[in-house]
Amino acid sequence: MKLALWQGTSPAADLDRACAEAETALAAAAAMGAAALVLPELWLPGYNRPDLPARALPLDSAPLRRLASAARAHATALVVGYAERDGDRLYNSAACFGADGGLLANYRKVQLYGPREHALFTPGRSFATFPLGGQTVALLICYDVEFAPHVKALADRGVRAILAPTANMAPFTHVVRHTVPAMAANHGVSIAYANYCGSEDDLTYVGGSLIAGPHGEVLAQAGDHPALLIAEIPPRDPARLSTQSADLRAIE
Template sequence: MRLALLQTPSPMGDLDAACTQAEAALAAAAAMGAAALVLPEVFLPGYNQPDIAARALALDSAPMQRLAAAARAHGTALVVGYAEREGERVFNSAACFGPDGTLLANYRKIQLYGPRERALYQPGEAYSLFALGDEIAAILICYDIEFAPHVKALADRGVTVILAPTANMLPFTHVVRYTVPAMAANHGATIVYANFCGQEGDLTYVGGSLIAGPHGEILAQAGEGPALLVADLPVRDPARLSTQSADLRPVG
């Protein structure tokens, strides 16, 4: 399987421009044979935009329907981070539309980061697993991926691919350099970690988006600027996969 991610500056609240950019990236990813494309965290309307609650979108809103149609048109699954409104509640969410445009998953971020996110969003309460080709996939969002218990829980359920929209900012460069590859290696799962780059308000994003294979190898990694990354998943070698979950000896 071939997977892709888009690293880009925030669309800064311009939903039409964001959808146009996503459509172009989908077309390029599809032309290269990618089965799925991952966009950054809260790509709609932008992670660090003001008035997030007022700008939050329903899952069936016009911009989301437009992106579902784009996934169908290009025959490529799409994971898009967005601020989701459900009634009076707002979530930091990511939806996955399949290559036929149907909704495969709508995941709500469990580990909200910092006082701003905790003030804006309600936390999610569940994982969301789905089939992506021959792989079992799941979504985690940004800070979620830094918690080994969440990655372990997914791996223990048979997940082999984790799709991770993110908005990782300075000074947390260690996450793209060390944390994500270590999580992939320790739990035998490919992680597609799609970050922003550039500045948005008072945040400077570190870029460094990457696709890390199940043995911890970095299959592709961006620098600090815009990039479209595409990588083939390696064959999982049982002799190299971590056995930590099976070998763990709890003490206490």
């Protein structure tokens, strides 16, 4: 299975630009045989928008319908981070539209990061797993993937790839350099981690989006400029898989 991700600058609340950029990246990913394309966290309308609550979207909104249509047109799944409005609650969410344009999953970020996210969003309460390319995959968002219990729980459910929109900002370069590959290796899962680059208001994003294989190998990694990454996910080698879950000795 091939996975793709798009690392771009924030759309800065320009939803037409956000959708057009996603459509261009999706067309390129489809031409190269990717099963799915992953966009950054809160791609609609951008992560660090001061008026984000007013710009939140319901799942059936026009921009999301447009992206679902693009997934169908290119026969390639698409994961898009967005600010989800559900009644009086706001969620940091990621929707995955399948190759037929249908909704495969809508995931709400469990591990909210920092005072701003906690003030804005209601945390999610469940994982989202679904079949893709003959494998079981899951969605996590940014900070979620830094928590080993979540990655382990998904691996224990048979998940073989995690698709992760993110908005990883300076100075946290260790996440793209070390944390994501280590999580992949320790739990035998591939991770596609799609970040922003550039700046947005008072945040500078570290870029470094990557696709890590199930043994922690970095299959593709971006620098600090816009980039489309595509990588073939290798099969898991039983001789190289971590045995931590089986070997763990609990201390009481």
